[in-house]
Amino acid sequence: MPRPCASLSLDLDNAWSYLKTRGDDAWTAMPSYFETVVPRFLAINRDLGLPLSVFIVGADAAIEANRPWLREIADAGCEIGNHSFNHEPWLHLYSAEETAAEIIRAEEAIQAATGVRPRGFRGPGFSVSAQVLETLAARRYLYDASTFPTVIGPLARLYYFMKAPLSREDRKTRDRLFGRISDGFRPLRPYRWSTHEGGLVEIPVTTMPLLRVPFHLSYLHYLAGYSPALARGYFRAGLAACRLRGVEPSFLLHPLDYLGAGEFPGLDFFPAMNQPAEQKLELARWALETLAGHFEVVTMREHAERASARDLPTVQPRLLAQPA
Numbered sequence: 479m480p481r482p483c484a485s486l487s488l489d490l491d492n493a494w495s496y497l498k499t500r501g502d503d504a505w506t507a508m509p510s511y512f513e514t515v516v517p518r519f520l521a522i523n524r525d526l527g528l529p530l531s532v533f534i535v536g537a538d539a540a541i542e543a544n545r546p547w548l549r550e551i552a553d554a555g556c557e558i559g560n561h562s563f564n565h566e567p568w569l570h571l572y573s574a575e576e577t578a579a580e581i582i583r584a585e586e587a588i589q590a591a592t593g594v595r596p597r598g599f600r601g602p603g604f605s606v607s608a609q610v611l612e613t614l615a616a617r618r619y620l621y622d623a624s625t626f627p628t629v630i631g632p633l634a635r636l637y638y639f640m641k642a643p644l645s646r647e648d649r650k651t652r653d654r655l656f657g658r659i660s661d662g663f664r665p666l667r668p669y670r671w672s673t674h675e676g677g678l679v680e681i682p683v684t685t686m687p688l689l690r691v692p693f694h695l696s697y698l699h700y701l702a703g704y705s706p707a708l709a710r711g712y713f714r715a716g717l718a719a720c721r722l723r724g725v726e727p728s729f730l731l732h733p734l735d736y737l738g739a740g741e742f743p744g745l746d747f748f749p750a751m752n753q754p755a756e757q758k759l760e761l762a763r764w765a766l767e768t769l770a771g772h773f774e775v776v777t778m779r780e781h782a783e784r785a786s787a788r789d790l791p792t793v794q795p796r797l798l799a800q801p802a
């Protein structure tokens with residue numbers, strides 16, 4: 479029996495995209511932390527010999543100064559995925575034309591920067607719509623990875639926008655960030671979207687089976703702020719629950735998981751940004767090593783290919799509730 483797999487992916491959100499979502503005008507200068515963050519996550523994966531999928535934002539790929547870092551990611555053998563062009567978590571509000579233009583523009587910029595055409599997509603802030611899925615299928619993408627089946631999305635959103643300088647209108651466009659409570663009841667295991675343009679595999683971001691609370695690395699860092707032992711125990715419990723329930727986890731990483739206190743002052747409002755970088759890097763290394771001890775770690779693409787070879791349940795994209 480082959481060992482069950484776990485896929486590993488990192489959403490390469492840049493500093494500007496977080497400021498933009500929060501309504502902070504400082505985003506327009508496109509501040510970046512790639513030079514600090516990229517060498518850190520690549521080094522840990524290289525040391526542990528683990529593959530990684532990196533979802534790149536098109537607007538970053540279009541900036542010359544970012545390109546050496548993006549090429550380094552591709553040269554390290556990482557899978558390159560599409561994380562939209564403008565990183566707007568209100569992507570689900572775009573028209574069909576806007577959706578297609580956004581995805582294609584990102585794809586072209588990412589290919590120009592890395593030499594690789596993405597075959598996988600993750601929506602900004604986990605936003606996804608039937609239009610997104612139709613576009614991906616028409617562009618012959620293998621998989622989407624935008625669903626985040628957790629019940630705590632609305633709480634995370636509340637936290638994120640606390641004290642944010644946003645108008646009522648801005649808040650409305652962001653009212654699906656991190657999802658709704660009903661998203662918590664979506665499947666945890668891979669399935670196949672059936673679109674007018676053909677099929678597309680969905681690899682959900684894994685949350686704790688049954689409880690549907692997150693256990694991606696940012697959440698472990700947040701728990702480690704209370705107790706490092708709690709964070710480690712919680713992660714072990716999450717992996718054990720996946721084994722018991724037959725869920726092959728898709729474990730999610732973010733750049734801030736590799737950035738410590740004082741390293742990017744504009745982002746102090748994020749949870750765990752008061753912890754020293756060394757402490758966060760140590761937990762990151764431990765989590766990936768632990769994951770690899772329980773599962774065969776693969777890229778998202780490999781995870782999608784393995785899932786695709788099985789008989790997957792089919793879901794209609796129209797079941798994604800449309801915005802009110």
Ligand SMILES: [Zn+2]
Pocket residue numbers: 489490491561565601602603
């Ligand atoms: Zn993102």
